[in-house]
Amino acid sequence: MIDAVASGVRPAVRAMQPYEWEISSDALAAELGLPPSEILRFDTNTSPYPPAVPSDLLATALGAINEYPDATYAPLVRAITAYTGLAAESIVVGAGADELLDMLVKVFLEPGDTAVSTSPTYTMYGVATATMGGRLVAVRDRADFGLDPDALVAAAREAKLVWLCHPNNPTGHARPVEEIAALASAVPCPVVVDEAYYEFHGTTAATLIAGRPNVVVVRTLSKAFALAGARVGYALAAPEMVGWLNRVRPPNSVGSLSIALAAAALQDAAGMRQRVATILAHREELAASLRDLGLHVFPSAANFVLVRVPEARAVAQRLLRQGIVVRDVSSRPGVEGCLRFTARTPEHNARLRAALAAALR
Ligand code: PMP
Numbered sequence: 223m224i225d226a227v228a229s230g231v232r233p234a235v236r237a238m239q240p241y242e243w244e245i246s247s248d249a250l251a252a253e254l255g256l257p258p259s260e261i262l263r264f265d266t267n268t269s270p271y272p273p274a275v276p277s278d279l280l281a282t283a284l285g286a287i288n289e290y291p292d293a294t295y296a297p298l299v300r301a302i303t304a305y306t307g308l309a310a311e312s313i314v315v316g317a318g319a320d321e322l323l324d325m326l327v328k329v330f331l332e333p334g335d336t337a338v339s340t341s342p343t344y345t346m347y348g349v350a351t352a353t354m355g356g357r358l359v360a361v362r363d364r365a366d367f368g369l370d371p372d373a374l375v376a377a378a379r380e381a382k383l384v385w386l387c388h389p390n391n392p393t394g395h396a397r398p399v400e401e402i403a404a405l406a407s408a409v410p411c412p413v414v415v416d417e418a419y420y421e422f423h424g425t426t427a428a429t430l431i432a433g434r435p436n437v438v439v440v441r442t443l444s445k446a447f448a449l450a451g452a453r454v455g456y457a458l459a460a461p462e463m464v465g466w467l468n469r470v471r472p473p474n475s476v477g478s479l480s481i482a483l484a485a486a487a488l489q490d491a492a493g494m495r496q497r498v499a500t501i502l503a504h505r506e507e508l509a510a511s512l513r514d515l516g517l518h519v520f521p522s523a524a525n526f527v528l529v530r531v532p533e534a535r536a537v538a539q540r541l542l543r544q545g546i547v548v549r550d551v552s553s554r555p556g557v558e559g560c561l562r563f564t565a566r567t568p569e570h571n572a573r574l575r576a577a578l579a580a581a582l583r
Pocket of ligand 1: 387
């Protein structure tokens with residue numbers, strides 16, 4: 223019998239490397255013989271504080287769960303408008319920021335096309351680009367993690383998409399908005415500005431959209447709004463761009479419960495800002511306590527810190543044996559020998575520090 227599956231797999235999919243997570247809490251708990259609740263995750267840059275959910279919210283959403291959500295996600299779009307000040311024509315909703323990255327490659331990349339990113343950065347840009355058979359050209363940031371605008375513009379001469387992360391994951395470095403503006407004016411293609419960590423820093427490229435139809439800002443409710451499990455993200459762009467993205471957008475990928483949770487979270491922006499301020503204070507305490515261990519901690523504009531750790535890979539493995547999962551980026555160009563830690567509660571951060579002190583010995 224002919225091979226009815228593998229022989230039909232698109233060459234791009236055959237060649238691509240999928241996204242890699244650290245080990246799951248369930249799998250690690252099973253390995254260590256612990257309950258999953260004992261595992262502490264410092265690798266996903268989520269919030270340690272679940273949002274307050276109004277008690278009638280889920281009951282109302284569940285009452286209509288037999289029906290599809292409104293494919294325009296109208297209640298959520300209204301909440302995004304209130305939060306961002308941008309009109310519905312400038313908003314696209316997706317199942318997490320990752321689904322918006324996917325819509326962008328579907329609209330703009332053909333096999334063999336070039337996309338440009340900085341390096342090191344969020345690895346999903348490479349995954350999304352590769353899914354379409356695109357070629358990712360990664361331009362190294364300068365040693366201080368700042369952009370190299372000349373190299374980016376040169377690399378993007380023939381590009382169909384530029385990926386920028388602001389603040390950048392995994393370095394925590396924020397991009398000056400004027401630099402993003404200059405880049406968007408100098409390249410011949412859309413510039414995606416991934417602002418997954420926007421709320422932790424507060425500067426945005428969304429102000430550029432009015433004058434630059436090629437700028438797309440992508441955001442998520444997974445980080446500052448503490449809704450990673452709900453899977454909600456959105457893009458902000460000029461109406462023409464929004465129209466193209468909506469063509470390829472799955473009509474109902476965000477469920478009714480997630481829409482209700484996301485709209486409520488956006489309406490409580492004041493609560494979010496309070497939790498963000500708390501997390502930023504904890505991030506500074508964590509950074510100071512790691513410096514006390516003699517480690518080099520890079521400045522951060524997000525809810526995580528990048529830290530240079532001797533024998534980083536071995537240390538990450540030793541932390542796993544203590545039930546602590548960190549993001550090992552030590553083999554990535556530009557952040558060799560580094561680990562990335564999410565700032566969590568003071569108690570969790572203290573456990574990380576103690577485990578790290580033991581693992582360093
Ligand atoms: N962009 C960046 C820079 C991220 O770090 C992440 C999450 N790790 C995402 C996008 C994906 O976010 P979401 O949960 O909304 O898909």
